[in-house]
Amino acid sequence: MRAAVYTAAGDVDVIRIEHRPDPEPGPRQVRVRVRASALNRADLLQRRGRYAAPPGWPQDIPGLEYAGEVEALGADVARWGVGDQVMGLVGGGGQAERVVVHEDEAMPVPHGLTLTDAAAIPEAFLTGYDALLTRGQLRAGERVLIHAVASGVGTAAAQIAHRLGATVLGTSRSAAKLARAREYGLDLGIDTSSAGFRDAVREPVDLILDVLGGGAFAVNLAVLGPHGRLVMLGFLTGSRADADLDVVLRKRLTIVGTVMRTRSLPERALLAQEFAERMLPLFIAREEEPAALRPVVGLVLPMTELAAAHRAMEASETFGKVVLVWS
Amino acid sequence: MRAAVYTAAGDVDVIRIEHRPDPEPGPRQVRVRVRASALNRADLLQRRGRYAAPPGWPQDIPGLEYAGEVEALGADVARWGVGDQVMGLVGGGGQAERVVVHEDEAMPVPHGLTLTDAAAIPEAFLTGYDALLTRGQLRAGERVLIHAVASGVGTAAAQIAHRLGATVLGTSRSAAKLARAREYGLDLGIDTSSAGFRDAVREPVDLILDVLGGGAFAVNLAVLGPHGRLVMLGFLTGSRADADLDVVLRKRLTIVGTVMRTRSLPERALLAQEFAERMLPLFIAREEEPAALRPVVGLVLPMTELAAAHRAMEASETFGKVVLVWS
Numbered sequence: 001m002r003a004a005v006y007t008a009a010g011d012v013d014v015i016r017i018e019h020r021p022d023p024e025p026g027p028r029q030v031r032v033r034v035r036a037s038a039l040n041r042a043d044l045l046q047r048r049g050r051y052a053a054p055p056g057w058p059q060d061i062p063g064l065e066y067a068g069e070v071e072a073l074g075a076d077v078a079r080w081g082v083g084d085q086v087m088g089l090v091g092g093g094g095q096a097e098r099v100v101v102h103e104d105e106a107m108p109v110p111h112g113l114t115l116t117d118a119a120a121i122p123e124a125f126l127t128g129y130d131a132l133l134t135r136g137q138l139r140a141g142e143r144v145l146i147h148a149v150a151s152g153v154g155t156a157a158a159q160i161a162h163r164l165g166a167t168v169l170g171t172s173r174s175a176a177k178l179a180r181a182r183e184y185g186l187d188l189g190i191d192t193s194s195a196g197f198r199d200a201v202r203e204p205v206d207l208i209l210d211v212l213g214g215g216a217f218a219v220n221l222a223v224l225g226p227h228g229r230l231v232m233l234g235f236l237t238g239s240r241a242d243a244d245l246d247v248v249l250r251k252r253l254t255i256v257g258t259v260m261r262t263r264s265l266p267e268r269a270l271l272a273q274e275f276a277e278r279m280l281p282l283f284i285a286r287e288e289e290p291a292a293l294r295p296v297v298g299l300v301l302p303m304t305e306l307a308a309a310h311r312a313m314e315a316s317e318t319f320g321k322v323v324l325v326w327s
Numbered sequence: 328m329r330a331a332v333y334t335a336a337g338d339v340d341v342i343r344i345e346h347r348p349d350p351e352p353g354p355r356q357v358r359v360r361v362r363a364s365a366l367n368r369a370d371l372l373q374r375r376g377r378y379a380a381p382p383g384w385p386q387d388i389p390g391l392e393y394a395g396e397v398e399a400l401g402a403d404v405a406r407w408g409v410g411d412q413v414m415g416l417v418g419g420g421g422q423a424e425r426v427v428v429h430e431d432e433a434m435p436v437p438h439g440l441t442l443t444d445a446a447a448i449p450e451a452f453l454t455g456y457d458a459l460l461t462r463g464q465l466r467a468g469e470r471v472l473i474h475a476v477a478s479g480v481g482t483a484a485a486q487i488a489h490r491l492g493a494t495v496l497g498t499s500r501s502a503a504k505l506a507r508a509r510e511y512g513l514d515l516g517i518d519t520s521s522a523g524f525r526d527a528v529r530e531p532v533d534l535i536l537d538v539l540g541g542g543a544f545a546v547n548l549a550v551l552g553p554h555g556r557l558v559m560l561g562f563l564t565g566s567r568a569d570a571d572l573d574v575v576l577r578k579r580l581t582i583v584g585t586v587m588r589t590r591s592l593p594e595r596a597l598l599a600q601e602f603a604e605r606m607l608p609l610f611i612a613r614e615e616e617p618a619a620l621r622p623v624v625g626l627v628l629p630m631t632e633l634a635a636a637h638r639a640m641e642a643s644e645t646f647g648k649v650v651l652v653w654s
Binding site: 214244245249251253255259278 | 541560561563571574578579585
């Protein structure tokens, strides 16, 4: 099979397409013929040598998600048959033509979606769902602030939060992206290209999905209301924080750090199945009613142009997800 | 009635015993003849003018807990009769001869305990229970680190955690207090009089009950294991923190700030009733079996010596609770 490979740690010139042996499915595993995979910031960190793949996953083949067809079954597989369209998360190796995954962590591709669209779902929507619901305990009527709302996770979380009846605030350094994000449930866009978000938030928020990290920590705590929750997903502004924790007690805040990639198989399987049951039906349009949730594909490139995809994401030129397709 | 009063913000010389009108119970309220009240660090902060009583409670009469007998009933009281022995939390005013409380937030004094013992229960045990269970999600077999384990909350939390099947680590700046705390469920005492606690913890812990705050924040994060929880209850070392939050994501930590005093009546009532049901039976000795939970009364003084009680707590001379009694 062909696979995208990082030949070393470095700039985009370390990316190559190489040939590798096809992986073989073990018991309760399926082999998927990958048609599309999306790009994540974790892929960029890994390319720079700053985020190794967890044990048990390909170390030099990047890619944290996939969509494709089941093409071979290991022993005792009950959930899938050859030809089924599936999508899901992997700890690494998603940007190869074939991946092997446990049958319990694959999800069905919602009816009516292309595999290119489907590849934009797993990381963004599972992360958003888990952060909003499981970690963040979001309830209808609450106010949620989503940093980098024009990103893959941001546009997914905005849609889920909107669907759940929350008021959605979001930040971006691009007014044009904020305008687009309104199509995905954003109620109040905050342009942080020239000023911070503190004053623009106006009323306190109940929940923050944060990819900014240390640089935003103190202001995040400041804009949370009583019993507010700060779910930390990334460190775009670094991880060092200097803050007065007095408000954490006074407002009885909860700060939760979360990361998808290092989770155990049972955890990933549980999340995939819960998400498949509760959220996947919302990707399907009904008569006279558009789908409540839509994958947000901002850019599609052939896998052979993975380096260009990295550059586009590093330059923050993208809206929603960047999807790579095998042809 | 007589009441302890802070005549101004300042040192212990602002404490007086004065006469005040008896409070009258409104609908669903009871008036309690207070026999004993315990001292809390919040009382010391309030005396210094740094922690005002929440609205609706006496502003100049300190005291966050009480034990005594019901002596008058407001309209529609169903839960209590005159003469019943009760104990509980108040937002202020506990160090008076009479307090008025909603019937739903009073708890029965466990059979066999004196009112002096009972006064040592509410703040310490409700805080410990809420921090360990509700906020901290403690499970049997986990390792919990309790800072200031010789304090009222510390000795209460150690007993509850031990009873729940956790391994209990605790810090104190006094080796003698650590030795005494072993009687209350402490498994590993860490003397922080001359060194920090980081190395002494050895294996990661699952839960930390922290009253130290900013000065211990980074090391607390460091000694937590995967999915660890840091429950913040106070700021003995200040509230300013400088830390690398990378571990919050990497280990998927949860940081929860909590405070008892500003809670709403429904919240306090819910906690009191849950605690009464699940924990109060454990204060009663059975045949051949000592009680699993014991109030820890380190010092008993008449209310007229409240200033001496403040000085003892400020000098960290006390073990467990300091109880003030009316005579």
